Amino acid sequence: MSYGDDRIYKKVEIIGVSKRGLEAAIQAAVAKAHKSLDKLSWFEVQDIRGHVGDDGMIAEYQVVLKVAFQIKE
Amino acid sequence: MSYGDDRIYKKVEIIGVSKRGLEAAIQAAVAKAHKSLDKLSWFEVQDIRGHVGDDGMIAEYQVVLKVAFQIKE
Amino acid sequence: MSYGDDRIYKKVEIIGVSKRGLEAAIQAAVAKAHKSLDKLSWFEVQDIRGHVGDDGMIAEYQVVLKVAFQIKE
Amino acid sequence: MSYGDDRIYKKVEIIGVSKRGLEAAIQAAVAKAHKSLDKLSWFEVQDIRGHVGDDGMIAEYQVVLKVAFQIKE
Amino acid sequence: MSYGDDRIYKKVEIIGVSKRGLEAAIQAAVAKAHKSLDKLSWFEVQDIRGHVGDDGMIAEYQVVLKVAFQIKE
Amino acid sequence: MSYGDDRIYKKVEIIGVSKRGLEAAIQAAVAKAHKSLDKLSWFEVQDIRGHVGDDGMIAEYQVVLKVAFQIKE
Amino acid sequence: MSYGDDRIYKKVEIIGVSKRGLEAAIQAAVAKAHKSLDKLSWFEVQDIRGHVGDDGMIAEYQVVLKVAFQIKE
Amino acid sequence: MSYGDDRIYKKVEIIGVSKRGLEAAIQAAVAKAHKSLDKLSWFEVQDIRGHVGDDGMIAEYQVVLKVAFQIKE
Amino acid sequence: MSYGDDRIYKKVEIIGVSKRGLEAAIQAAVAKAHKSLDKLSWFEVQDIRGHVGDDGMIAEYQVVLKVAFQIKE
Amino acid sequence: MSYGDDRIYKKVEIIGVSKRGLEAAIQAAVAKAHKSLDKLSWFEVQDIRGHVGDDGMIAEYQVVLKVAFQIKE
Amino acid sequence: MSYGDDRIYKKVEIIGVSKRGLEAAIQAAVAKAHKSLDKLSWFEVQDIRGHVGDDGMIAEYQVVLKVAFQIKE
Amino acid sequence: MSYGDDRIYKKVEIIGVSKRGLEAAIQAAVAKAHKSLDKLSWFEVQDIRGHVGDDGMIAEYQVVLKVAFQIKE
Numbered sequence: 122m123s124y125g126d127d128r129i130y131k132k133v134e135i136i137g138v139s140k141r142g143l144e145a146a147i148q149a150a151v152a153k154a155h156k157s158l159d160k161l162s163w164f165e166v167q168d169i170r171g172h173v174g175d176d177g178m179i180a181e182y183q184v185v186l187k188v189a190f191q192i193k194e
Numbered sequence: 195m196s197y198g199d200d201r202i203y204k205k206v207e208i209i210g211v212s213k214r215g216l217e218a219a220i221q222a223a224v225a226k227a228h229k230s231l232d233k234l235s236w237f238e239v240q241d242i243r244g245h246v247g248d249d250g251m252i253a254e255y256q257v258v259l260k261v262a263f264q265i266k267e
Numbered sequence: 268m269s270y271g272d273d274r275i276y277k278k279v280e281i282i283g284v285s286k287r288g289l290e291a292a293i294q295a296a297v298a299k300a301h302k303s304l305d306k307l308s309w310f311e312v313q314d315i316r317g318h319v320g321d322d323g324m325i326a327e328y329q330v331v332l333k334v335a336f337q338i339k340e
Numbered sequence: 341m342s343y344g345d346d347r348i349y350k351k352v353e354i355i356g357v358s359k360r361g362l363e364a365a366i367q368a369a370v371a372k373a374h375k376s377l378d379k380l381s382w383f384e385v386q387d388i389r390g391h392v393g394d395d396g397m398i399a400e401y402q403v404v405l406k407v408a409f410q411i412k413e
Numbered sequence: 414m415s416y417g418d419d420r421i422y423k424k425v426e427i428i429g430v431s432k433r434g435l436e437a438a439i440q441a442a443v444a445k446a447h448k449s450l451d452k453l454s455w456f457e458v459q460d461i462r463g464h465v466g467d468d469g470m471i472a473e474y475q476v477v478l479k480v481a482f483q484i485k486e
Numbered sequence: 487m488s489y490g491d492d493r494i495y496k497k498v499e500i501i502g503v504s505k506r507g508l509e510a511a512i513q514a515a516v517a518k519a520h521k522s523l524d525k526l527s528w529f530e531v532q533d534i535r536g537h538v539g540d541d542g543m544i545a546e547y548q549v550v551l552k553v554a555f556q557i558k559e
Numbered sequence: 560m561s562y563g564d565d566r567i568y569k570k571v572e573i574i575g576v577s578k579r580g581l582e583a584a585i586q587a588a589v590a591k592a593h594k595s596l597d598k599l600s601w602f603e604v605q606d607i608r609g610h611v612g613d614d615g616m617i618a619e620y621q622v623v624l625k626v627a628f629q630i631k632e
Numbered sequence: 633m634s635y636g637d638d639r640i641y642k643k644v645e646i647i648g649v650s651k652r653g654l655e656a657a658i659q660a661a662v663a664k665a666h667k668s669l670d671k672l673s674w675f676e677v678q679d680i681r682g683h684v685g686d687d688g689m690i691a692e693y694q695v696v697l698k699v700a701f702q703i704k705e
Numbered sequence: 706m707s708y709g710d711d712r713i714y715k716k717v718e719i720i721g722v723s724k725r726g727l728e729a730a731i732q733a734a735v736a737k738a739h740k741s742l743d744k745l746s747w748f749e750v751q752d753i754r755g756h757v758g759d760d761g762m763i764a765e766y767q768v769v770l771k772v773a774f775q776i777k778e
Numbered sequence: 779m780s781y782g783d784d785r786i787y788k789k790v791e792i793i794g795v796s797k798r799g800l801e802a803a804i805q806a807a808v809a810k811a812h813k814s815l816d817k818l819s820w821f822e823v824q825d826i827r828g829h830v831g832d833d834g835m836i837a838e839y840q841v842v843l844k845v846a847f848q849i850k851e
Numbered sequence: 852m853s854y855g856d857d858r859i860y861k862k863v864e865i866i867g868v869s870k871r872g873l874e875a876a877i878q879a880a881v882a883k884a885h886k887s888l889d890k891l892s893w894f895e896v897q898d899i900r901g902h903v904g905d906d907g908m909i910a911e912y913q914v915v916l917k918v919a920f921q922i923k924e
Numbered sequence: 925m926s927y928g929d930d931r932i933y934k935k936v937e938i939i940g941v942s943k944r945g946l947e948a949a950i951q952a953a954v955a956k957a958h959k960s961l962d963k964l965s966w967f968e969v970q971d972i973r974g975h976v977g978d979d980g981m982i983a984e985y986q987v988v989l990k991v992a993f994q995i996k997e
Contacts, residue, residue, distance in 0.1 A: 127291075129299045130282040132331075136203040136262070142728055144945055145200075147974075148982055153202045153265065155980030164982075166972035169750035171731075173772075177739030179732055179748075185205075188976075189282070192299065209276040209335070215363055217434055218273075220463075221471055226275045226338065228469030237471075239461035242385035244366075246407075250374030252367055252383075258278075261465075288874055290580055293609075294617055301615030310617075312607035315896035317877075319918075323885030325878055325894075334611075346583075348591045349574040351623075355495040355554065361436055364492075372494045372557065388458035390439075392480075396447030398440055398456075404497075408574070411591065419656075421664045422647040424696075428714040428773070437711075445713045445776065477716075481647070484664065501568040501627070507801055509653055510565075512682075513690055518567045518630065520688030529690075531680035534823035536804070538845075542812030544805055544821075550570075553684075582872055585901075586909055593907030602909075604899035626903075638729075640737045641720040643769075655799055658828075659836055666834030675836075677826035699830075700720070703737065726947055753969035755950075757991075761958030763951055763967075784875075786883045787866040789915075793933040793992070802930075810932045810995065842935075846866070849883065857948075859956045860939040862988075919939070922956065 129192045133158060134167070137184050143169065146184040159190040202265045206231060207240070211256050216242065219257040232263040275338045279304060280313070283330050289315065292330040305336040348411045352377060353386070356403045362388065365403040378409040421484045425450060426459070429476045435461065438476040451482040494557045498523060499532070502549045508534065511549040524555040567630045571596060572605070575622045581607065584622040597628040640703045644669060645678070648695050654680065657695040670701040713776045717742060718751070721768045727753065730768040743774040786849045790815060791824070794841045800826065803841040816847040859922045863888060864897070867914045873899065876914040889920040932995045936961060937970070940987045946972065949987040962993040 137150025147164065155161045167185040174180035210223025220237065228234045240258040247253035283296025293310065301307045313331040320326035356369025366383065374380045386404040393399035429442025439456065447453045459477040466472035502515025512529065520526045532550040539545035575588025585602065593599045605623040612618035648661025658675065666672045678696040685691035721734025731748065739745045751769040758764035794807025804821065812818045824842040831837035867880025877894065885891045897915040904910035940953025950967065958964045970988040977983035 127285045127287075127295055129284070129296050132280040132282065134205040134207075134260070134280075135265075136205065138202070139200045141200075144982075149200055150202050151976055151982060152980045155976060157265065160978065161976040161980065163976060164974050170747060172747050173735055173739060173745040175744065177736045177745065179728075179735060181200075187280070192281075192303065207278040207280075207333070208338075209278065211275070212273045214273075217471075222273055223275050224465055224471060225469045228465060230338065233467065234465040234469065236465060237463050244383050246370055246374060246380040246382060248379065250371045250380065252363075252370060290617075297611055297617060298615045301611060306613065307611040307615065309611060310609050317894050319881055319885060319891040319893060321890065323882045323891065325874075325881060346577045346579075346587055348576070348588050351572040351574065353497040353499075353552070353572075354557075355497065357494070358492045360492075368492055369494050376557065390456050392443055392447060392453040392455060394452065396444045396453065398436075398443060406572070411573075411595065419650045419652075419660055421649070421661050424645040424647065426645075426716040426718075426771070427776075428716065430713070431711045433711075441711055442713050449776065479645070484646075484668065499570040499572075499625070500630075501570065503567070504565045506565075509690075514565055515567050516684055516690060517688045520684060522630065525686065526684040526688065528684060529682050536821050538808055538812060538818040538820060540817065542809045542818065544801075544808060582909075589903055589909060590907045593903060598905065599903040599907065601900060601902050638723045638725075638733055640722070640734050643718040643720065645718075655836075662830055662836060663834045666830060671832065672830040672834065674830060675828050698718070703719075703741065755967050757954055757958060757964040757966060759963065761955045761964065763947075763954060784869045784871075784879055786868070786880050789864040789866065791864075791935040791937075791990070792995075793935065795932070796930045798930075806930055807932050814995065844864070849865075849887065857942045857944075857952050859941070859953050862937040862939065864937075917937070922938075922960065 130162065130189045131192050132165075132187045132189045134185065134187050137186060138181050140179075140181045143182050143184060146182040147186060150184065150186055151188060154188045158188070161188050161190050164188045203235065203262045204265050205260045205262045207258065207260050209256055209258050211254050213252075213254045216255050216257060219255040220259060223257065223259055224261060227261045231261070232265075234261050234263050237261045276308065276335045277338050278311075278333045278335045280331065280333050283332060284327050286325075286327045289328050289330060292328040293332060296330065296332055297334060300334045304334070307334050307336045310334045349381065349408045350411050351384075351406045351408045353404065353406050356405060357400050359398075359400045362401050362403060365401040366405060369403065369405055370407060373407045377407070380407050380409045383407045422454065422481045423484050424457075424479045424481045426477065426479050429478060430473050432471075432473045435474050435476060438474040439478060442476065442478055443480060446480045450480070451484075453480050453482050456480045495527065495554045496557050497530075497552045497554045499550065499552050502551060503546050505544075505546045508547050508549060511547040512551060515549065515551055516553060519553045523553070524557075526553050526555050529553045568600065568627045569630050570603075570625045570627045572623065572625050575624060576619050578617075578619045581620050581622060584620040585624060588622065588624055589626060592626045596626070597630075599626050599628050602626045641673065641700045642703050643676075643698045643700045645696065645698050648697060649692050651690075651692045654693050654695060657693040658697060661695065661697055662699060665699045669699070670703075672699050672701050675699045714746065714773045715776050716771045716773045718769065718771050721770060722765050724763075724765045727766050727768060730766040731770060734768065734770055735772060738772045742772070745772050745774050748772045787819065787846045788849050789822075789844045789846045791842065791844050794843060795838050797836075797838045800839050800841060803839040804843060807841065807843055808845060811845045815845070816849075818845050818847050821845045860892065860919045861922050862917045862919045864915065864917050867916060868911050870909075870911045873912050873914060876912040877916060880914065880916055881918060884918045888918070889922075891918050891920050894918045933965065933992045934995050935968075935990045935992045937988065937990050940989060941984050943982075943984045946985050946987060949985040950989060953987065953989055954991060957991045961991070962995075964991050964993050967991045 137146040139146035170183045210219040212219040283292040285292040356365040358365040389402045429438040431438035502511040504511035575584040577584040648657040650657040721730040723730040794803040796803035827840045867876040869876040900913045940949040942949040973986045
C-alpha cells in the first residue's frame with residue numbers, strides 16, 4: 122500500500138476489558154480484532170470506563186475503541 | 195462471565211423501524227440483532243426519528259441503536 | 268419496501284480514499300460497500316480528511332462515511 | 341416526489357408538550373406543525389425533558405423536535 | 414417562586430432502571446430523587462440504554478437523567 | 487398558560503449584533519424577535535463571537551441565540 | 560450595512576438535494592432560499608448525506624445547511 | 633495546597649438566576665454554592681439562557697455552571 | 706442486585722489528581738469517592754489533563770471522572 | 779480585501795484572564811493578540827471559566843477564545 | 852520517518868477561501884500553509900461555510916481546516 | 925504570577941507519538957513543546973489513537989494534546 126492509491130477501510134467498534142490496566146485493555150482488544158477481523162491498521166479510543174470492586178479498587182478497565190483495517194479486493 | 199475476566203465486546207449500529215411506537219422499534223431491532231448477530235448484552239439509543247404520513251400522524255418510529263455482544267474465543 | 272412496514276437497517280463505518288476528489292472518494296467507498304456488504308440505501312459523511320504530498324498538493328482525500336442497508340429476513 | 345429529482349426541504353424546531361407521555365408529546369407537535377406549517381415528511385427528536393409536579397409525578401413531557409417538509413416551487 | 418427573583422438551582426445526575434418501559438424508568442428515578450433529594454422542578458433525559466436478556470427481549474431500560482431542584486435559603 | 491396543558495412552542499435561531507456589549511446584543515435580538523415573530527418565552531445562547539476593529543478593539547459582539555415562543559391555536 | 564451598526568440576522572435550516580454533486584446541492588438550496596426567504600448573507604454546511612441507487616451509484620446528495628439573512632426594520 | 637500533591641475535587645452543577653445580568657447570575661450562584669457546599673476553587677459556564685418578559689425585555693438570566701471544590705480528608 | 710429489578714443510581718463528577726500517572730489518578734479518586742460517598746459500581750473518564758512543571762516534566766495528572774453508585778432504599 | 783478574492787486566515791486559541799469581568803477578559807486577550815500576532819478580523823468564544831477567591835467572590839474570569847487573522851502573501 | 856519512531860506533530864487551524872469551489876478552497880489553504888509553516892502531512896476539514904452574493908450565487912467557499920506537520924529536532 | 929492579575933495564555937495543538945505507551949507519548953510531546961514553544965503551564969488530552977503493527981501489537985500510541993503557556997509582555 123502507498124498513499125495515492127484508491128482504497129477502502131472499514132472501522133469496527135469494540136470494547137476491550139482488562140483488570141491489568143488501560144493499555145492492557147486496548148492491546149487485548151486490538152490483538153483479538155486483528156486475529157478475528159483482519160490485519161488492523163490503527164485504533165482510536167472512544168471512551169474509558171471501568172468497574173469498581175467492593176473494596177473500592179478498580180476491578181477492570183473497559184476501553185471503547187474503533188479499529189480500522191483495509192478492505193482488500 | 196464475571197467482572198474481572200479479560201474479554202472483548204463488539205458494538206454494531208442498527209436502526210429499528212416500527213409503526214407501533216418507540217419501544218416496539220427498539221425491541222424489534224434488538225430481537226433481530228440478537229438472532230442474526232449474537233446474544234446481545236446491552237443497547238444504547240443514538241437517535242430517535244420518524245416518518246410522518248400524509249394525515250399528519252406518525253407513520254413510523256426509526257430508532258438508531260448501538261447493540262453490544264461479547265466476542266467469544 | 269414501503270414506509271410503515273417494520274424493518275431493520277444496519278450502519279457500517281467505512282473510509283473511502285481517492286486522489287480524484289471528494290465525490291470520487293465517497294463514490295468509490297459506496298460502490299465497494301454496495302458490492303461486498305449489501306445493497307446500500309444511504310450514506311452519511313462523518314469526516315473529511317486528506318494526505319498532503321511533498322509538493323503541497325492534496326495527494327488523496329479520505330472521507331469517513333456511514334453506509335446503511337436493510338437487513339432482510 | 342421520487343429520489344433523484346432536485347428539491348429543497350426546510351427544517352423547523354418545535355417543542356411538543358403533553359402530560360400523556362413521550363409519544364403523545366411528539367405526535368401533538370407533529371400534528372400541529374403539519375397543519376400550520378406544511379405537510380411534514382419526517383421528524384428528529386433533539387431533547388427529552390419534563391416538568392415535575394409537587395407530588396413527584398411527571399407533570400408533563402417536553403420533547404424538542406426538528407420537523408422537515410419539502411418546499412414546493 | 415416567580416420569574417425575576419434571584420435564585421439558585423442544583424442539577425443532579427441519576428439513572429432510573431425499570432423493566433416496565435422508558436417512562437416507568439424516568440418516573441421511578443424522578444419519584445425517588447423527589448423524595449430523597451428535594452422537591453424537583455424538572456428533568457432532562459441524557460441517555461437511553463438497556464439490558465438485553467438471554468431471550469433477546471429487553472430486560473430493563475436504563476435512562477440517564479439530570480434532575481433539578483431549587484436550593485432554598 | 488399553566489404546566490400540564492398540552493401546548494407547542496417553536497424555536498427560531500437569530501443573531502444579535504451590537505457594539506455595546508454582550509447583553510446589549512442579546513437584548514436587541516430578543517426585543518426585535520419579540521416584536522416581529524411573537525411574544526417570546528425564553529432564549530438560549532448558542533455562540534458568542536465578534537468583530538475586531540483595526541485598532542484591536544472589539545467593534546461588535548455577535549451573539550447566536552435560539553428564541554422560543556408558544557404557538558397559539 | 561457596515562460593521563459596528565446594531566442589527567439582527569436570522570438563520571434557517573434547509574436541505575438541498577441534487578444528483579449533480581455536493582456543490583450543486585448547496586447552490587440549489589441557497590438559490591431557492593435566497594428567492595423565497597430573503598437575500599442571504601452566508602451559509603453553513605451542517606451535514607452531508609445521500610441516497611444510493613440500486614446500481615451502487617450515488618443517486619443524489621442531500622446537504623443540510625443553515626442559511627442566514629439580515630432582518631430589516 | 634500545592635501542585636504535585638495527590639488530591640480530589642468534586643464538581644457540582646448549579647444554575648444561577650438573576651435579573652441583574654450575566655455576571656450577577658454567575659456570582660450569585662458561586663457565592664451561594666461557596667457557602668452551602670464548600671470553599672469553591674473554580675467555575676465553568678455550561679449554558680446561558682434566560683426568560684423574556686411580556687414587554688420583550690430580558691426578565692432574568694439563567695446561567696448553568698459547574699463549580700468545583702477540593703474534598704478534604 | 707440482579708438485572709431486571711427496578712433501581713436507581715446516582716452519578717457524581719470528581720477529579721483525581723496524582724503525580725504517579727493516569728491510572729493512579731483514577732484509582733485515588735475512585736477509592737476516595739468509594740469511602741466518602743458510597744460503594745461505587747463504575748466510573749467513566751470524562752477528561753484527562755495535567756500540570757507541567759518548570760522542568761517540562763508532567764507534574765501531575767488530573768483526570769475528570771464520573772462515578773456511579775446505587776441509591777438504596 | 780473584498781468577498782470573492784481567494785485568501786487564507788489562521789485561527790489561534792488564546793485565553794484572556796481578567797478580574798474586571800467577561801468583556802474585559804475578552805478585550806484584553808483580543809488586544810494582546812492583535813498586537814503580537816497580527817491584525818485580527820474576528821474572535822469566537824469557546825469557553826467561559828473562572829477562579830473563585832477565598833471569600834466566594836469571582837477572583838477572575840478566564841475566557842477561552844479563538845482569534846482569526848488573514849495571512850498576507 | 853517510519854512508524855514506531857517517537858516524534859511530534861503540530862496542528863494549526865486555517866481557513867481557505869475560494870470562489871472556485873470546495874476543493875479549490877482546501878487546496879489553496881493547504882498549499883499556502885505548506886509553504887509558510889512547514890511541509891504538511893495531512894489536513895482535516897472542520898467546517899464548510901460560504902458567502903452568498905446579491906444574486907443568490909455562492910460568492911465564495913470558506914473551509915475551516917486543521918493542517919498537521921512534523922516538528923523536527 | 926498569582927490569581928487575579930490580568931494575563932493571556934496561548935493553547936497549541938500537538939501530537940505526541942511513542943511506542944513506549946500513553947504516558948510516554950504525552951510526556952514526549954510536552955517536553956518537546958516546553959523546549960521549543962515556551963514554558964508550558966498545563967496540557968489537555970484531546971484524542972488517543974495508535975498504529976497497529978503486522979503482528980497485531982500496538983506499534984505506537986498517538987496522543988493529540990493541547991498545551992498552554994502564558995504569553996509574557
